[in-house]
Structure formats: C-alpha cells, structure tokens
Amino acid sequence: MPQSCYSGMWPEESQYHTQYPFYEWDEHNVYSATTLTRPMDEHKYVPPHELLDFDHHPLSAIGKSVPYASELVRRDTSKPMKDWEPEEVIQWFCEEARNSNVDFENIQLPQFSNVNGCKLQNMTLEEFTQKDYHYGKFLYDAVRRYMGREAAFLDDNLPPFNNLRPKDEVIYTDLSDSLGKPALSVIADNDSYNDSDASSHEPFETKPPVIAAKLPGPPGGRRPVGRPPKPTRTKRGNKEKKCGRLWEFIRDLLLKPEYCPSLICWENHEEGIFRFVRSDKVAELWGTIKENPKMTYEKLSRAMRYYYKSQVLQPVLGRRLVYKFGPTARGWRTNNPNFRDSTK
DNA sequence: CTCGGCTTTCCTGATT
C-alpha cells in the first residue's frame, strides 16, 4: 500500500483510544469538526508542519480556520482508496498537489466535498473537469496513478527478494542521461520476473548459509575493529561486474513505485529530501544486491553518513531517517514517475 | 603491486 511520507506521533496522553476532532462535511456543505473516538491505529497524529503548511492548510483555502496543531489528523495511508471518506480525499488531493508543486488553493476543493473514495474511483475525466476545469485532469490522472499503484502493490507484495538479480546483473544507468527512465528497472521489472532467465539465478534464500568466520579476537576479548573477510571470497580472475553505488541504489528506489513510497519516500521532491519508511527493508534490499545477508540499516546509514563529506548527501538535522541529496548527487531531479504527470 | 574510493563492520556516546 502506498504510504504517506509523513511520520507521526500520537500525543503523549493517547492511550488505546483517543478523542479528537474529525473533519466532515455537513449537510450544509460546511467542513467542520466533530469529535470522534477512534482506535489509535486507525489514524495517526502528525504535527502540522509535517502534514501541511500551517499557513496553507486546505481548510484555509475554503475559508475555514485551521485547527489547533494537536487536532490535526493524519490520513490513514494504509486504507484503500475505495474506503476513503471525503475528508481523506481532500487531504490526499492536497498531498498530490504539493508533490506536484501545484498550489492546492487553486483547486476547487469544495466541489469534491461529497466525494468519497469509492465515488472518486468511478468518476470519469469529464466529471473531474466539470468539478474543476483547470485541475480536473490533474486530479483524474493522480487518481488513476494511485489506483494503478494500489493494484500493482500490496504491502509486502514487493518484488520478492529472490527476484532481485545478483549484483553482477544490476547495472545502474545515469538517469540524467536517460530522462525519467528508472535505472532500477533491471530489477523487478516484468521481464525479470517470469522469464526463465530469472529462474536461472539461485534464489537468495536458498543459498548455503554463510558461516560467520569466528575471528580470534584480541586479548581483551573484543572483536577487532574492521571489516572481516568475506567467507566466500571471489577469485581475482573472476571479477564481479560493477554494481551501483549506495546512493544510486537509494535514488533509484525513490523512482520505483514498488518501493516508493512504501519503503522510502520523498519528503520534498523539489529539495531532494527523502525519508526511509521501512529502513530495515531497504537495508535488506541493499544487502540482497550486495549479496550480503548481514546488511542492516545501522551499517547502511553509516555509509550514508559518509556521503555528507562528498556532498552527495546533506544531513537533515533533527529528522530521523531523513536525508537530502546534495549538489554532487545526480539523476534524482528527474521526471519522477511517482509524482510527475506525463502531461506536465 | 600500490593506491584511493567506496563501502562494511564495530564501537562509543548522544539523542529521540
């Protein structure tokens, strides 16, 4: 399931259920708050600065006052679109608008006040443009894209790791040279799923277990610092082909709807800020590519931090799991298929 | 073979 880019925390006082204002359209077509009690897993609280710009909240756009920070509610991103309530549709519109650099204040949000997810999915392009002449097409396309991603992607219905080709077959291309073409397409693309070629690779899980070399260790009992030799050392003559660098792998994950935004997502595509959604899974993927089952996020993140020096990445202070592409990183500022409308 | 770039591994300490 596609997930939001936002992580949120419940207020400290939340126990198992919480009460908070829930925004609904009433019979007078007024978007107002009613207090509902919901299990805490259903909706997640998120501070407004992570949800939407406080000064540019959708409620402001339709002449409503923006609720107090702690009252804002995060859209439940695991919910199928067909089950969305109208306010979730509105919120999602705003997220889509922001991701595409469209000012949602220009979108005719009130026109969609009674449109729930089910209705949204059944609306034709004409119906969209009737409601919003300028942005109807944009919204229609966004809905189609989302539906496509939903259909193609159920959580943990990720391309199985054993379908990831060993690193000698992963060839990264420079995206700046191949406009908008996801470099990771060699991974998990249709042709690598079902063909006989894919089966010719030893599934990752069935490889013989790596037996960790028991290192002698120093007198103190501590293991020596440094990288232990690979148990299965490659012969000099049998060189492995080049595999992409870590940041390129990360960049390419961000371009694949199979992984973005479920495993990693853009926080701000314009600025190149992204966040690990499932850091463990990303590390696992990286480990698969590097044929290193011991890869962890801890180790991956160390490598990420080394990029600060070379300006491939820049630190985002105070944000966990958040990084930003630096001036040396290339290819991320592309026509991202996850966010860009082809008509744009 | 050497060297440098890029990790990988481990660790300590701080922060969330």
Place this chain on the structure above:
DNA sequence: CAATCAGGAAAGCCGA
C-alpha cells in the same frame, strides 16, 4: 529501552 544518529577506526573489495 530500543532506534537512530554521529563519527572514528580499521579493514575488505575493486578498479585504475
């Protein structure tokens, strides 16, 4: 408390 972040240190891998 568990995760995560920040870096230092050291070693492996690999291409030039």
